[in-house]
Every structure is written in structure tokens, then in C-alpha cells.
Amino acid sequence: MIIDRKMSAGVLNVSRRAVSLGFGAGALVLATGLPAFAEEAKPEPKWGGDGMPNGLRDDPTLFVSIAQDGTVSILCIRSEMGQGVRTSVPMVVADEMDADWARVKVVQALGDEVRYGNQDTDGSRSLRHHFMPLRRIGAAARQMLEAAAAAKWGVPVGEVEADNHEVVHKASGKKIGFGDLAKEAAAQPAPERDALKLKDPSKFRYIGKGKTSLVDNMAITTGSAIYGTDVRREGMSYAVVARPPVYGGTVATLDDSAALKVPGVLKVITLDPPKFPTEFQNLGGVAVIATSTWAAMKGRDALKITWEDGPNAVYTTTSYRAAMEEASRKPGKVELSVGDVDAAMKTAKSKVEAEYYIPHHSHVSMEPPVAVAEIKDGRCEIWTAVQSPQAAKDRVSKRLGIKLDDVTVHVTLLGGGFGRKSKPDFCIEAALCSKAMDGKPVLLQWTREDDLINGYLNTTSVERIEAGLDENGKPVAWLHRSTAPSIFALFMEDPKHQATLELGLGLVDTPFDIPNMRIETGAAPAHTRIGWFRSVTNVPHAFALQSFVAELAAAAGRDHKEYLLEILGPDRKMIPKTTEPWWNYGENPDLYAINTGRLRKVIEVVTKEAGWGRKMPQGSGLGLAAHRSFVSYTAAVVEVAIGDGGRIKIPRVDLAIDCGAHINPERIRSQLEGAIIQGISVAMYSNITFKNGVVQQTNFDSYELARMDIAPREVRIHLVDSTGYDAPLGGVGEPGVPPISPAIANAIFAATGKRLRSLPVGSQLAS
Amino acid sequence: MIKFNINGKEQSFEGDPEMPLLWYLRDVQNLTGTKYGCGIALCGACTVHVDGMAVRSCQMSLADAEGKKVTTIEGLSLDGNHPIQAAWRELNVAQCGYCQCGQIMQAAALLAEKPKPTDEDIEAQMGGNLCRCGTYPRIRAAIKLAAEKA
Numbered sequence: 001m002i003i004d005r006k007m008s009a010g011v012l013n014v015s016r017r018a019v020s021l022g023f024g025a026g027a028l029v030l031a032t033g034l035p036a037f038a039e040e041a042k043p044e045p046k047w048g049g050d051g052m053p054n055g056l057r058d059d060p061t062l063f064v065s066i067a068q069d070g071t072v073s074i075l076c077i078r079s080e081m082g083q084g085v086r087t088s089v090p091m092v093v094a095d096e097m098d099a100d101w102a103r104v105k106v107v108q109a110l111g112d113e114v115r116y117g118n119q120d121t122d123g124s125r126s127l128r129h130h131f132m133p134l135r136r137i138g139a140a141a142r143q144m145l146e147a148a149a150a151a152k153w154g155v156p157v158g159e160v161e162a163d164n165h166e167v168v169h170k171a172s173g174k175k176i177g178f179g180d181l182a183k184e185a186a187a188q189p190a191p192e193r194d195a196l197k198l199k200d201p202s203k204f205r206y207i208g209k210g211k212t213s214l215v216d217n218m219a220i221t222t223g224s225a226i227y228g229t230d231v232r233r234e235g236m237s238y239a240v241v242a243r244p245p246v247y248g249g250t251v252a253t254l255d256d257s258a259a260l261k262v263p264g265v266l267k268v269i270t271l272d273p274p275k276f277p278t279e280f281q282n283l284g285g286v287a288v289i290a291t292s293t294w295a296a297m298k299g300r301d302a303l304k305i306t307w308e309d310g311p312n313a314v315y316t317t318t319s320y321r322a323a324m325e326e327a328s329r330k331p332g333k334v335e336l337s338v339g340d341v342d343a344a345m346k347t348a349k350s351k352v353e354a355e356y357y358i359p360h361h362s363h364v365s366m367e368p369p370v371a372v373a374e375i376k377d378g379r380c381e382i383w384t385a386v387q388s389p390q391a392a393k394d395r396v397s398k399r400l401g402i403k404l405d406d407v408t409v410h411v412t413l414l415g416g417g418f419g420r421k422s423k424p425d426f427c428i429e430a431a432l433c434s435k436a437m438d439g440k441p442v443l444l445q446w447t448r449e450d451d452l453i454n455g456y457l458n459t460t461s462v463e464r465i466e467a468g469l470d471e472n473g474k475p476v477a478w479l480h481r482s483t484a485p486s487i488f489a490l491f492m493e494d495p496k497h498q499a500t501l502e503l504g505l506g507l508v509d510t511p512f513d514i515p516n517m518r519i520e521t522g523a524a525p526a527h528t529r530i531g532w533f534r535s536v537t538n539v540p541h542a543f544a545l546q547s548f549v550a551e552l553a554a555a556a557g558r559d560h561k562e563y564l565l566e567i568l569g570p571d572r573k574m575i576p577k578t579t580e581p582w583w584n585y586g587e588n589p590d591l592y593a594i595n596t597g598r599l600r601k602v603i604e605v606v607t608k609e610a611g612w613g614r615k616m617p618q619g620s621g622l623g624l625a626a627h628r629s630f631v632s633y634t635a636a637v638v639e640v641a642i643g644d645g646g647r648i649k650i651p652r653v654d655l656a657i658d659c660g661a662h663i664n665p666e667r668i669r670s671q672l673e674g675a676i677i678q679g680i681s682v683a684m685y686s687n688i689t690f691k692n693g694v695v696q697q698t699n700f701d702s703y704e705l706a707r708m709d710i711a712p713r714e715v716r717i718h719l720v721d722s723t724g725y726d727a728p729l730g731g732v733g734e735p736g737v738p739p740i741s742p743a744i745a746n747a748i749f750a751a752t753g754k755r756l757r758s759l760p761v762g763s764q765l766a767s
Numbered sequence: 768m769i770k771f772n773i774n775g776k777e778q779s780f781e782g783d784p785e786m787p788l789l790w791y792l793r794d795v796q797n798l799t800g801t802k803y804g805c806g807i808a809l810c811g812a813c814t815v816h817v818d819g820m821a822v823r824s825c826q827m828s829l830a831d832a833e834g835k836k837v838t839t840i841e842g843l844s845l846d847g848n849h850p851i852q853a854a855w856r857e858l859n860v861a862q863c864g865y866c867q868c869g870q871i872m873q874a875a876a877l878l879a880e881k882p883k884p885t886d887e888d889i890e891a892q893m894g895g896n897l898c899r900c901g902t903y904p905r906i907r908a909a910i911k912l913a914a915e916k917a
Contacts, residue, residue, distance in 0.1 A: 080863075082900045083862070213859055214859050216864060217855075217856040217859065217861065218847060218856065220855075220867055220868075221847060221861070221867065221868075222800070222841070223799070223801070223840035223868045224800065224841075225864055226799075227802075227865055230799035232797055238794060264783070291794075292794040293803070294786045294787060294791075294794070363899075364899060365865075366804050366865040366899045366900075367863075368804075413863070413864065413865075415864075415865030416863045416900060417863075418899070445803075448804065448805045448810075666859060670859065670902070671862075673901060673902070673904050674901035675901070677898075677901025677902075677903060677904075699806075699809055700810055700897060701807075705897055705899065706901070707895075707896075707903075708893040708906070708907070709890045709894050711904060711907070713907070
């Protein structure tokens with residue numbers, strides 16, 4: 001059993017050890033475990049983390065444990081998938097409690113939202129929602145330590161102060177370490193929220209500094225870090241599944257005789273198909289369980305299966321794209337209407353219209369979906385790389401008929417997530433395989449081919465924009481039709497139109513100052529599993545919008561930056577006048593209204609830093625794009641150089657973000673560097689297509705990603721903070737992606753005069 | 768029976784000689800630092816050293832490994848302080864970290880061959896290693912840092 005090396009079952013395990021008499025022990029008594037929504041029945045909407053299922057917790061006894069040797073263990077309830085939460089989360093708590101970072105360790109929480117509040121690591125929410133609760137946890141722990149020291153010394157609590165892992169009484173010069181106070185501090189009542197004294201930000205030692213190296217650095221660089229696929233249990237077998245190639249397909253006939261003869265194959269089982277809507281259910285098919293992954297894969301190759309494809313075999317990209325284009329050329333469902341677009345269009349001096357196409361994208365995290373399950377005495381234990389352990393727990397419980405409390409989900413490191421690993425279909429498969437093996441542990445591995453063929457794809461869309469212009473080339477009328485299949489087909493009868501959530505991702509929140517604007521959606525049925533992918537529908541919406549503005553600037557013979565700032569209009573706070581209530585990333589529209597001044601600022605910063613307007617050599621060009629997403633503001637300038645045969649190089653990218661205060665600037669930079677590369681993949685290469693219901697891309701040869709050769713040699717990240725710690729935070733993980741693909745298309749236009757409206761760029765420049 | 772050397776230890780195997788080295792390392796030896804990413808040598812996550820050369824372990828059968836010396840990430844350095852590993856930590860290269868063992872093995876082979884690699888060398892030698900998180904700019908910087916310090 002290697003598995004407990006880096007992950008742990010939570011604070012309870014820590015506190016059970018004899019050496020640790022910390023807050024964890026108190027948790028047994030103090031934690032009420034009431035979900036936030038049960039506390040009050042008011043109909044008022046809840047925003048941010050409070051509006052998430054199971055809400056937020058800030059009880060220090062749940063999250064902080066101090067051992068007698070002084071080691072401070074801090075629970076991380078969010079999943080680590082490269083964004084740095086396992087470093088940033090304990091860093092915030094440690095700073096507020098004045099702990100010494102060298103004596104802090106992070107403990108990964110089990111999936112248990114009733115206890116810990118929402119754990120769904122998604123939507124660029126971890127620090128945005130948890131920064132303040134984490135600060136409160138740290139402050140409460142510090143005050144409990146101070147109260148314990150004051151009581152011990154018989155002095156007023158106001159005379160003592162925590163400082164770097166000890167509590168100090170200045171007047172007498174007395175000092176006592178956190179470890180020596182652990183027991184008494186645990187016995188102190190946790191302070192009420194209004195009695196908490198948060199640090200003045202000028203006193204932060206770790207927050208905002210970016211000097212904290214990653215807690216998993218040593219494990220990652222030496223190969224000892226444990227991802228989902230690295231979990232090893234005594235007597236474990238390995239499984240792969242042959243799933244229907246067409247969404248909703250079923251097994252018609254199965255001959256497993258040859259598979260069962262493959263050395264190492266232990267068992268072949270048929271998995272029931274899902275019921276529609278399929279949500280997070282597994283897709284059905286045939287599982288092969290064997291003594292090694294290799295034997296399982298060989299066994300799967302030897303299966304003889306005929307599939308009943310079902311109605312989604314009609315899904316073929318070429319005809320579907322044509323149908324989306326057709327839908328976008330006729331009136332759609334009105335999602336936002338301001339002024340009188342038709343009248344203004346008639347009187348406009350000129351018109352510009354353009355149609356953009358964005359294909360499906362697949363997450364292809366480097367670690368494909370994987371889970372280990374083991375069932376013993378009616379209890380199921382899962383070890384897996386998931387963004388939402390609660391979803392895994394809940395769906396496994398439902399599918400196997402095991403009580404929710406009897407399903408335990410251990411969260412390993414995630415080898416990438418990007419939204420795919422919010423959906424625990426693979427955990428259900430692992431549990432079904434374990435059940436078939438009489439509960440013995442089974443590691444269920446998706447291959448890369450499985451990941452591409454049976455994933456949850458980002459939507460595909462046709463975006464058609466039409467602008468009526470005045471004599472200066474400025475839009476007086478704006479009509480945008482967006483046609484894309486909806487994520488919500490997973491959860492309900494197919495709505496065939498983007499839902500409020502998808503509309504809020506860069507479509508109805510178009511921040512332009514145009515008197516007459518209408519935004520419509522066309523109908524597009526879903527024939528595959530549409531899921532969320534880093535930045536979600538911001539990717540197609542921003543590509544179209546930010547390409548189109550550059551087209552308008554070119555049509556007016558204007559500088560793109562100046563034109564963009566002009567169309568953005570005067571600095572103001574905006575709330576879109578949508579048909580349905582505006583979805584603003586779950587945030588309070590008053591606190592998080594669209595602030596065009598912040599968007600202007602990142603545009604100004606990035607253009608200045610990138611040397612916008614500098615003379616470019618023949619065949620090179622600069623492209624600009626800006627976008628608000630996840631309540632943060634980003635702008636990018638991309639430099640492209642076109643070589644022989646239309647070969648594109650990207651020597652340099654500048655990207656600016658205003659996400660509010662920078663909690664861990666080092667990880668903000670790394671997230672944005674990564675977003676640039678992911679944006680380059682989206683713009684240049686990646687393209688999922690279907691033929692007769694089947695994905696045509698099966699591995700990294702046909703589904704291409706950015707590699708080292710296209711990675712810009714110069715990447716400059718510019719952190720803008722126009723609000724400080726007084727304003728609520730914006731997201732970081734996703735907002736870097738949307739501006740990249742339009743900035744690349746705009747740069748290609750600047751370099752070549754060719755306007756590419758269809759992604760990916762691929763070989764469109766090859767001549 | 769197939770015999771080979773893994774991280775300095777003699778090993779033998781009597782099972783399927785077609786089994787790729789990758790799955791032997793992971794499922795038989797529990798050396799899980801070597802990662803599966805694509806299975807067909809397109810991503811480099813499974814990179815190990817075979818007789819000192821960077822090799823995709825998903826493409827080397829155990830039969831082909833007969834008599835060879837295999838070094839995995841676990842055996843790259845006794846204390847985890849190979850200059851590449853140290854540079855990776857100094858620059859906080861990793862995001863999710865999954866591909867990084869393969870990147871480190873590839874980069875270590877590159878430095879062994881070219882102690883002062885140029886940008887072109889780095890692009891040519893590291894081009895087979897995918898990173899979906901997009902850590903390429905830091906990988907480039909960390910290779911240069913390791914080269915500088917070596």
C-alpha cells in the first residue's frame with residue numbers, strides 16, 4: 001500500500017495520532033455539520049460561495065490542526081489540478097494565523113460537502129470564493145491561540161500577539177510556541193465572525209508575495225506524487241471499458257471468448273447503458289478486468305462487439321455546421337434587446353457582417369480519467385482524480401445503492417482537469433467493476449482514445465454578427481446570433497438553445513456602448529455529451545466578438561486599439577438588460593457589475609507593455625483582444641510571424657489581467673502562461689469532428705495540441721490590480737484563455753491581410 | 768525469461784514479452800513516476816532512459832528491453848537533486864505535474880548530450896513532450912537555468 005504517501009484522509013486521521021491534540025479533536029464536538037442553506041429559509045438569492053450547493057464553511061476546528069511538535073496541518077478542500085490550490089489555500093490560512101510556512105503541511109480533504117461546504121473545483125472559484133473564509137479560519141485559529149496563551153499567563157488577551165508560530169507577551173517578554181498551546185487552544189471557543197480581527201494586508205507575509213514554492217514540488221519532480229492512476233491497493237486488478245462509439249449507443253452483440261483467453265484477463269462484464277438525460281452517468285459498454293492495464297487493453301482489443309448506434313449516428317460535422325449556419329441566418333430566440341436594431345440597421349450608412357465557426361474541443365488532460373474503487377462490508381471507497389468529489393460520492397452511491405455516508409472519496413492529485421473531471425462517470429465504472437470482482441480493488445483506466453471518443457466536449461458554434469455603422473464607421477446597430485448545442489442537454493430535455501449560464505459567458509455581457517443591440521440564439525440539438533471546458537462558451541463568444549471588432553476597425557481604417565476603446569465607451573458599470581435574469585458567474589450583479597473601466601485599463605496596460613503600434617517586419621503582425629470572464633478582465637497582444645508555406649510562429653505574447661488583489665501572484669502568472677498555451681492549441685490546432693456520430697480524432701496525431709516549437713519564446717504577464725483587498729476577487733484559472741484565439745486571428749490579419757473566421761487556423765494559410 | 772536492469776537493480780520477467788516497458792514499470796514494479804499519456808509515443812509522458820538514451824517506454828516491449836539498463840524518474844538521482852529537478856523546483860515549473868517526470872527525463876537526456884542547449888535545441892528535443900497545462904515557457908527557462916548552473 002503506497003497510497004497514503006501524499007494524500008491523507010483528512011483532519012480526523014491526523015488528530016487520531018497520539019502526537020496531535022489539535023483542533024481536529026475539537027472538531028468532533030464543535031462541528032455542527034449543518035449545510036449553509038439549512039440555516040435560513042429566506043428566498044433572497046445567495047451569491048458567490050454562499051450560493052453554491054452546501055455553501056461555505058469557516059469553522060477553524062474543521063480546517064486547522066496543531067500537533068504538539070508545532071506542525072500546523074491545514075485542510076485543503078479543493079482539488080489540485082495545476083492551479084496551485086494545495087499551496088495557495090494553506091498559505092492564506094498560515095498567513096492569517098501567523099504560522100511559520102516551514103512548519104505547515106497541507107492535508108487533502110475527503111469529499112464531504114455536508115461537512116466542508118462546496119468542494120466543486122470549477123469555474124475559477126477557489127480563491128474567489130474561499131479567500132475570505134480562509135482568512136477567517138486563520139484569524140480564528142490565531143485568536144484561539146492568543147486566548148489560550150493569555151489564559152495560561154493570566155494576562156488580558158489584548159496584551160498578547162501571535163508572531164511567527166508563537167504567541168508573545170511583550171510586557172513580560174514571555175513566549176510560547178503554537179505546539180505547546182495546541183491543547184489549550186483547541187479547548188477555546190471559536191470566535192464569532194464579528195469578533196474576528198483580520199490582519200491588515202500590509203502585514204501579510206505570504207499573501208500577495210508570490211515567494212511560496214509549490215508544496216508538491218519535490219514529489220512531482222521525483223515521481224512520488226500520487227495521481228489517480230498511481231493509486232495501488234493490495235490485490236488490485238486493472239480494467240478498461242469498450243464504450244459505444246456513438247453517444248447513446250448500446251451493445252447489440254458481444255463475443256468475449258477470445259478476450260477471455262488473453263493471458264491476464266480475469267473477467268468481462270457488460271455495463272448497462274445510461275438513461276437520458278445522461279448527466280454524469282457512465283456510458284455503458286463492456287468492461288475487461290485483468291491483472292495489468294496492458295492485459296486489460298489486449299483483452300478489450302479481442303472483444304467482438306457490434307453496436308446499436310441509435311439516433312445520434314446522424315451527427316456529422318459538415319452537415320451539422322451547415323445547419324448551424326442556416327440557423328444563424330434567420331431570426332432566433334431573443335436573449336437581449338436594447339433599442340431598435342431593425343430601424344437602426346435600415347438607416348445605417350454601411351453594414352459589416354461576418355460569420356465565425358468554432359469546433360468542439362476536448363480537454364485531453366495529460367492524465368486521462370481514472371479511478372480506483374474497492375467495496376468492503378457494504379462500504380465503497382474510491383481514490384480518484386476528480387474536481388468534484390461530492391458528485392463522485394453521490395453518483396456512486398445512487399448507482400450502486402450504497403448509502404451516501406458509506407461511500408468515501410479520496411482525492412488524489414489531478415493530472416489536469418479543465419472541467420472534464422467534474423463529471424464522475426469513470427468513478428461509477430470503477431465501482432461497478434469492483435462490485436463484479438466481489439469488491440476487490442479495481443483501477444479503471446481510460447485510454448487516450450477513450451478520452452477523445454467518449455468525452456464531454458466543449459460546444460461547437462456558429463457566431464454571426466452584423467453591425468450597422470454610422471459615417472465614422474462606428475456601430476449604431478448590432479445583431480449577434482449565436483448557435484451552439486447546450487451543456488444543459490446533459491441534465492434535461494435538450495433545450496436546443498444556450499442556457500442563461502452559457503449566455504452569461506461572454507455573449508449577453510458584451511460590454512460595448514452601442515445604442516441598438518440584439519442578441520439571439522439559434523437552435524442546435526446536442527448529439528454528443530457537451531460539457532464545460534476551461535472558459536466554456538467564452539471561447540467561441542470571445543473569438544467572434546473580438547475578431548469582429550478588429551474587422552470593424554479595419555473596415556473603418558482605424559487603429560484596432562483605439563477603435564476597441566471607443567466601442568467600449570466611457571467607463572461605467574453595466575448590468576445587461578437580458579430577457580432572462582443575467583447569470584453573472586453566480587456573483588452579485590451589484591458587487592460584480594461589468595466594469596468597462598477595468599477592461600479599458602487592461603487593454604491600455606497590455607498595449608503599452610507590448611509596444612502596440614511598433615513597426616513590424618514583413619510577414620509579422622500584432623493582434624489584440626480583450627474579454628471579461630469569471631468576473632476578471634483580460635487583454636492580450638499576440639505577435640505572429642508567418643514563415644515559408646504559411647508556417648506560423650508566435651514569438652511573443654503579452655497578457656494582462658485584472659482579477660482584483662493578487663493572492664498568489666506566482667500561480668496567477670503560471671495560470672496565465674498556461675492559458676496562453678491552451679489558447680494557442682484552440683486557435684491553431686485542436687478540432688474535434690464527427691462522422692456518423694463517431695469522433696474522428698483518436699489520439700494526439702489527429703487531435704493536435706501546442707508543443708514546445710509553437711510556444712512563444714517570450715511570454716509577459718502583466719498583473720493589474722485596480723481594486724486592492726477592498727473589492728471581491730475575480731477568477732484566475734480560466735480568464736486567460738478567451739482573448740488568445742481572437743488575438744491570434746487578428747495578428748494573422750495584421751501580418752497577411754487574411755481574415756480567418758474558422759477555427760482552427762490549421763493549414764488555412766498554407767498555399 | 769527476460770532480464771534487464773531497472774534503476775541499478777537486476778530484474779527478470781516471465782510474463783507477456785510484448786508488454787510495453789511502461790506497463791511493466793507501473794503495474795508490476797509500482798514505479799508510477801513513469802506516466803501513461805497516449806500509448807503511441809506522441810506525448811512523452813512515459814519517457815525513461817534506456818542505456819542513457821531518452822526512450823518512450825510505451826513503445827518498448829519487454830522483449831526489446833532484454834539486457835538493457837533502464838533508468839526511471841525514481842532512479843534519476845538518489846536525492847532528487849539532479850540539476851534539472853532542482854531547476855524545475857526553483858522555477859516552479861509544474862502546474863498539474865503529471866507530464867513533468869517525462870519532461871524531466873527528456874530534458875536530462877538533452878543536457879547530457881548538449882550541456883548548453885540553444886532555443887532551437889530545446890524546441891527540437893522537447894517537441895515530443897506534451898504539457899496540457901502549458902508549462903513550456905518555464906520548461907525552456909528551467910533547462911537554461913540547469914545548463915547555466917551545471
